[in-house]
Amino acid sequence: xxxxxxxxxxxxxxxxxxxxxxxxxxxxxxxxxxxxxxxxxxxxxxxxxxxxxxxxxxxxxxxxxxxxxxxxxxxxxxxxxxxxxxxxxxxxxxxxxxxxxxxxxxxxxxxxxxxxxxxxxxxxxxxxxxxxxxxxxxxxxxxxxxxxxxxxxxxxxxxxxxxxxxxxxxxxxxxxxxxxxxxxxxxxxxxxxxxxxxxxxxxxxxxxxxxxxxxxxxxxxxxxxxxxxxxxxxxxxxxxxxxxxxxxxxxxxxxxxxxxxxxxxxxxxxxxxxxxxxxxxxxxxxxxxxxxxxxxxxxxxxxxxxxxxxxxxxxxxxxxxxxxxxxxxxxxxxxxxxxxxxxxxxxxxxxxxxxxxxxxxxxxxxxxxxxxxxxxxxxxx
Amino acid sequence: xxxxxxxxxxxxxxxxxxxxxxxxxxxxxxxxxxxxxxxxxxxxxxxxxxxxxxxxxxxxxxxxxxxxxxxxxxxxxxxxxxxxxxxxxxxxxxxxxxxxxxxxxxxxxxxxxxxxxxxxxxxxxxxxxxxxxxxxxxxxxxxxxxxxxxxxxxxxxxxxxxxxxxxxxxxxxxxxxxxxxxxxxxxxxxxxxxxxxxxxxxxxxxxxxxxxxxxxxxxxxxxxxxxxxxxxxxxxxxxxxxxxxxxxxxxxxxxxxxxxxxxxxxxxxxxxxxxxxxxxxxxxxxxxxxxxxxxxxxxxxxxxxxxxxxxxxxxxxxxxxxxxxxxxxxxxxxxxxxxxxxxxxxxxxxxxxxxxxxxxxxxxxxxxxxxxxxxxxxxxxxxxxxxxxxxxxxxxxxxxxx
Numbered sequence: 186x187x188x189x190x191x192x193x194x195x196x197x198x199x200x201x202x203x204x205x206x207x208x209x210x211x212x213x214x215x216x217x218x219x220x221x222x223x224x225x226x227x228x229x230x231x232x233x234x235x236x237x238x239x240x241x242x243x244x245x246x247x248x249x250x251x252x253x254x255x256x257x258x259x260x261x262x263x264x265x266x267x268x269x270x271x272x273x274x275x276x277x278x279x280x281x282x283x284x285x286x287x288x289x290x291x292x293x294x295x296x297x298x299x300x301x302x303x304x305x306x307x308x309x310x311x312x313x314x315x316x317x318x319x320x321x322x323x324x325x326x327x328x329x330x331x332x333x334x335x336x337x338x339x340x341x342x343x344x345x346x347x348x349x350x351x352x353x354x355x356x357x358x359x360x361x362x363x364x365x366x367x368x369x370x371x372x373x374x375x376x377x378x379x380x381x382x383x384x385x386x387x388x389x390x391x392x393x394x395x396x397x398x399x400x401x402x403x404x405x406x407x408x409x410x411x412x413x414x415x416x417x418x419x420x421x422x423x424x425x426x427x428x429x430x431x432x433x434x435x436x437x438x439x440x441x442x443x444x445x446x447x448x449x450x451x452x453x454x455x456x457x458x459x460x461x462x463x464x465x466x467x468x469x470x471x472x473x474x475x476x477x478x479x480x481x482x483x484x485x486x487x488x489x490x491x492x493x494x495x496x497x498x499x500x501x502x503x504x505x506x507x508x509x510x511x512x513x514x515x516x517x518x519x520x521x522x523x524x525x526x527x528x529x530x531x532x533x534x535x536x537x538x539x540x541x542x543x544x545x546x547x548x549x550x551x552x553x554x555x556x557x558x559x560x561x562x563x564x565x566x
Numbered sequence: 567x568x569x570x571x572x573x574x575x576x577x578x579x580x581x582x583x584x585x586x587x588x589x590x591x592x593x594x595x596x597x598x599x600x601x602x603x604x605x606x607x608x609x610x611x612x613x614x615x616x617x618x619x620x621x622x623x624x625x626x627x628x629x630x631x632x633x634x635x636x637x638x639x640x641x642x643x644x645x646x647x648x649x650x651x652x653x654x655x656x657x658x659x660x661x662x663x664x665x666x667x668x669x670x671x672x673x674x675x676x677x678x679x680x681x682x683x684x685x686x687x688x689x690x691x692x693x694x695x696x697x698x699x700x701x702x703x704x705x706x707x708x709x710x711x712x713x714x715x716x717x718x719x720x721x722x723x724x725x726x727x728x729x730x731x732x733x734x735x736x737x738x739x740x741x742x743x744x745x746x747x748x749x750x751x752x753x754x755x756x757x758x759x760x761x762x763x764x765x766x767x768x769x770x771x772x773x774x775x776x777x778x779x780x781x782x783x784x785x786x787x788x789x790x791x792x793x794x795x796x797x798x799x800x801x802x803x804x805x806x807x808x809x810x811x812x813x814x815x816x817x818x819x820x821x822x823x824x825x826x827x828x829x830x831x832x833x834x835x836x837x838x839x840x841x842x843x844x845x846x847x848x849x850x851x852x853x854x855x856x857x858x859x860x861x862x863x864x865x866x867x868x869x870x871x872x873x874x875x876x877x878x879x880x881x882x883x884x885x886x887x888x889x890x891x892x893x894x895x896x897x898x899x900x901x902x903x904x905x906x907x908x909x910x911x912x913x914x915x916x917x918x919x920x921x922x923x924x925x926x927x928x929x930x931x932x933x934x935x936x937x938x939x940x941x942x943x944x945x946x947x948x949x950x951x952x953x954x955x956x957x958x959x960x961x962x963x964x965x966x967x968x
Contacts (some may be wrong), residue, residue, distance in 0.1 A: 201651070222850030225865070226717075254622070454854070454869075461849045473841050474834040475600035475865035476851070477825075484859055490850040491601070491865055494835070504850075 191325050194305040194394065195234045195242035196296075197208040198289060199227055199253055201312040205440050208559045209539075213252040216244075216313035218438065219462070219522050220541070222503050223490035225256050226438065228263075229406065229460075230311050234466035235263045242303060243268030244471045246294045247277065247285045262467045272298075288358075288411030300398050307395050310412075311389045311495055316436040316447070318463035319389070328391045333394075333427035334346075335417065336391035337362065337370060341382050347440040349378050359439075360386040360413050362428055363484045370426040373418045386413070387431060388485050434459030435549045445537060445557045448503045448520050452486050473506050481512060497527065505507040511546075519556070536560065567646055571704060573617050574675070575608055576627030576668055577692035578693070583813045586940030586958045587914055591630040594692030596817070597897045597915065599824045599834060600863045600878050601853075602843045606813060607697065608652070608690045609641045609728065610841045610898060613788050615700035619648035619680055623671045625664060628654060633904035640844045653678060667782030673771040683763050691758040695820050695832065696808040697839050703802050706760060710738065712800040713766045714792050718754040719808055732801045740799040743789050754801055754881040757808060760784065766797065807831035814956075817910055818936045821878045821895045825861060846881035846898065856887065861940075872902065889919075893928065897941075906945075910953065911937035918944045919962065925951040 191262035199216030209218050213321060216227035226242075234242055244264060255272075259265075260272030275296065277283050286292040289310065293300070300308070307328070309321055319338075328336035338502030339362055349360060356374060358460040362384040363372030377383065392400075392410070409415035417426055422526050434456060436447040450456045460466075473492025478484065483498040492507040497514035504510075506520045518535045521527070525538045528546040538542075539562040544550065548566050560566065576625075581593025588596065594605035612620050620643060624631055631652075638650030653675050655664050665671035672679075672689065679687060686707065688700055698717070707715040718732050732741035733752040744751060770788050774780050780787045792799055808831065811817040823830035834841055848867030853859055857870040864870070867882035872889035880898040885891055889902045890908045899916040902908060907920045911926030919925060923945045926937030935954030945951060946963030955967045 224849075323714050330686075361769045456850070459850065465847050466849070467847055468704050470845050472640075472845075474841075475863040476690065477835070478862050478864065479857045481863045482860065484853045485857070486853070489849045489864070 190328070191307070191322070192305040192311050192438075193237075193239050193299075193307040193321070193325055193391070194241045194303055196293070196308060197242065197244045197313055198247075198292060198309045198310070199244055199287075199313045200247040200440070201248070202357055202359075205247070205314075206438060206444060208441060208561065209444065210249060212249070212539075212562050213436070214246070214249045217253040217256050217532045218444070219468060219505055220316055220438075221435070221448065222488045223504055224316075224466060224468045225253075226316060227253065227256070227313045227531075228466050229316040229318065230313055231257075231263050231265075232464070232466045233317065233321060234309070235265060235467070237307060237321040238302075239321060240265060240267055240435075241273075241303065243273045243296065243299070243476075244297070245275050245286070247292075250276065256469050258469065259545055262469055264467075272379075277300075284437065288414070290401055290404045290412055290415060291410045292407035293397070293412075297398060297401060300355070300394060300401075303394065305394055307391055308394050309389070309391050311387075314438045315377060315387055316438075316460060317387075317434060318460055318466065319433070320429070320463070324389070324431075325391055327429050328427065331368065331427045332425070333369075334424045336394065336427045336429050337389045338387040338429045338431045339384045340435050342385050342437075343382055344377065344379065344385065345437075345439040345443055347442065349380065358414060360388070362386060364428045368428050369416075370428050371421060373413055373421065375414055376419070379500060384428065384430075385437075387435070387437075388413075389431075410454055418490070433463070436460065440538075441559060443556070444557070445520060445535075449501070449518070451503065452488055452501060457488070473505055479512075482510075497529070513545075520556075520557075539564075542566070568685075569618060569619050569648060570684065571686040571688060572619040572621070572633065572679065572682050572684045572743050573608075573612050573688045573690055573700075574649070574672055574679070575605070575620055575622045575690045575692050577605060577622050577631060578665055578673060579693055580626040581693065581812065584642075585814065585956050586938050587814070587817075587912065588627070589940060589958065590627060592624065592626050592628060593812070595631040595634055596811070597880055598695065598811070599821060599841075600880055601865045602719055602841055603779075604695065604807065605631070605634070605692050606641075606841050606843045608692060608694055610839075611696070611698050611700060612690075613641050613643065613842065615698075615702075617700060618643065618645055619682055620650045621653045622650065622692070623653055623675065624654050625671075628652070634844055641842045648682065649735075652679065656664075657673075659792075664826060666782045667780075667787075669771060669774050669780075669788050670782035673765070673775050673782070676768060679764065679768075687762050687767055689758075689760040689762070694757070694808060694810050697756070697806060697832070697836070697841070698759070698804060698808075699839075703804075706759045706802045707800070710800045711765045711798060711811055712761075713798045713931070714789075715761045715800045716740070717757040717759040717804045718801045719804055720756055721753050721755045723750065725756065726750035726753045730758075732756055738800045738802070740801050743785075745785055745791055747885050754803075756785070757804065758785075761802075765854060765865040766792075782900075814936050818895055819910075820911075822876070822893070823923060824878060825863060825876060841944050844968065847869075848881050851961065862908070872904075883913070894926070897917070907935075910935075911939070913939045913963050914941040914943075916942050920945060920947040920949070922947055923949045923951070923961075926955075927953045929953070 265272040476493040479496040489504040490506040496512040497510040525543040530547040535557040577594040581588040643650035807901040827833040851868035858873040871887040872885040886904040897915040908925040952968035
């Protein structure tokens with residue numbers, strides 16, 4: 186984009202909602218969870234930003250971030266290796282009293298000097314637990330047109346059962362919005378248990394950089410931690426917070442079940458096109474070979490990345506890069522992450538295998554639709 | 567900073583025997599093996615062998631090749647000192663010349679080579695599919711105290727007369743060179759890959775250039791001159807997979823061999839010798855219910871609802887319901903619509919095969935042709951393309967092309 190008043194700085198919070206998928210973040214964080222056969226969750230928000238010419242991006246890593254650092258590298262795959270701007274990864278400053286940040290206020294307070302020295306007019310904030318091919322420019326345009334102080338993206342959906350039934354405040358906060366006819370947010374509900382379709386916040390915000398600095402400065406002095414709970418909610422009468430309804434495809438990871446379901450949903454072409462037919466989604470290049478289907482392979486309704494060798498039967502499954510399914514093995518309704526090996530005669534159903542899992546010859550492991558079995562990284566069955 | 571060795575990659579060839587496939591792109595840029603282009607092989611070999619400086623000599627239709635190479639990043643060849651450089655012919659104070667021959671192409675870039683002050687120069691060819699460790703070749707060259715070495719393959723005696731042959735003694739010292747002889751004295755075929763001591767190469771290039779009678783070709787001029795002068799010349803035996811993919815049938819065959827690494831010897835799945843390429847960036851491929859995929863290779867972006875047997879599909883190929891793809895090489899972005907049948911053929915990039923069209927046929931006693939469809943072409947509904955056809959223009963619905 187040519188220089189314009191729409192210039193925007195991106196900030197990504199990659200650890201948000203880690204507590205919702207404890208198994209998957211044992212060796213990583215939300216943003217680096219493998220998704221959709223060859224991606225990590227952060228690829229979607231990062232590519233969306235890059236595709237909207239947002240090329241000055243901070244990733245505020247908090248903990249368990251080695252896998253993410255490895256994935257992002259210099260940011261080249263997202264065209265974010267730049268002299269001006271580019272990708273910045275901000276880990277917690279390691280000093281004696283250092284602690285991971287709690288909420289966005291706490292995180293941004295540590296970034297204030299950086300924020301002050303940047304030149305972009307706007308700041309776009311996002312988590313990384315949602316896979317969407319988001320046209321942020323449309324949202325920024327809407328923000329400018331509405332004249333709002335803050336614009337918040339939401340989609341209409343029911344709250345996941347796990348949030349309604351078993352969510353406690355120590356696992357973090359999620360938000361739903363009350364919106365008036367003018368599209369202004371008049372209410373913010375924290376950890377709502379309402380059933381039925383809600384205006385479910387995507388935690389994507391656009392705000393003028395100067396205003397953000399002032400709000401964070403003030404909130405930090407008052408010992409506040411969370412942007413929505415502590416900054417927006419108490420000031421809804423003072424700030425014009427506008428709602429931006431996101432209507433394109435959204436895959437939101439809120440628990441293990443949704444992780445399984447959202448991967449499986451992509452086996453439907455309609456959903457797959459919904460997520461990928463827009464701008465390209467970039468990811469780390471691994472230089473795998475194409476996937477090889479050997480004599481005797483039987484495959485039905487699968488999504489498969491490069492570098493796999495398939496000789497057995499695979500049905501209704503998502504296979505990540507470098508998966509091997511040996512002759513006589515049966516894989517049904519499974520998600521097999523990078524480097525999984527299924528040996529001959531093994532029979533698995535409703536299984537989520539993390540990276541480099543080995544299912545030994547002849548083993549039979551079956552989960553169920555409502556309770557897929559998860560096998561941790563590098564485990565051998 | 568001097569380099570021990572740099573590579574010069576001859577990539578200017580038109581590849582006229584590939585016809586429709588090379589109308590708009592140079593031979594080294596021809597797609598191969600599902601996600602590669604031919605030039606990925608010599609480039610990856612360089613990087614895997616530890617050679618970090620490569621000059622690519624281009625001439626014919628360089629646009630696609632230039633864009634593909636870019637800054638060399640996919641091959642880790644974007645380097646501060648060295649890296650990959652595309653070298654087209656250029657205008658000099660004394661005038662300008664196309665590259666007249668392989669030797670002249672190197673001659674015109676002597677100043678490029680001298681910037682790196684190398685001890686050795688390896689000359690590579692951009693039209694071969696081969697995984698080769700050039701560092702082992704250089705080790706041989708040094709151990710022999712050679713001034714010139716050439717990589718050779720043993721070929722069957724009855725085919726030997728199709729090749730440039732090196733006659734060598736028991737110490738691998740070359741005593742004679744025969745270019746496509748009627749009566750071969752050797753079955754060691756030159757692979758067109760040479761290592762020279764740079765001072766020797768430079769001397770002979772300059773001498774060759776001064777001779778107006780010369781064709782400025784390595785095989786026809788430089789090598790005979792080296793022999794004439796009794797230079798230290800050695801033949802380095804290579805026994806891995808090597809294929810010149812200069813013809814439609816050899817290109818098709820090499821792609822099919824990728825499907826059978828256990829027997830053919832071309833194993834792309836070697837973690838220790840990766841072949842790098844520029845990636846498509848598409849989502850993982852998808853095989854729908856009802857789709858059949860047997861003994862084939864698929865890559866990102868493919869969508870399969872029909873039947874695919876013993877074929878190599880490149881990124882983003884769509885095979886619709888009821889379509890049949892067999893013994894075929896289908897390049898990126900091509901769509902095979904419902905009911906179409908394509909067999910024993912090469913379909914180039916971004917082709918549309920409309921519904922119920924037929925392209926190619928399985929070989930019979932009398933006809934063994936590989937039907938070929940050039941890039942961006944549409945084959946209309948119910949059209950038929952015969953097994954020997956070379957399609958360069960759209961074929962209208964219902965029409966037949968032989």
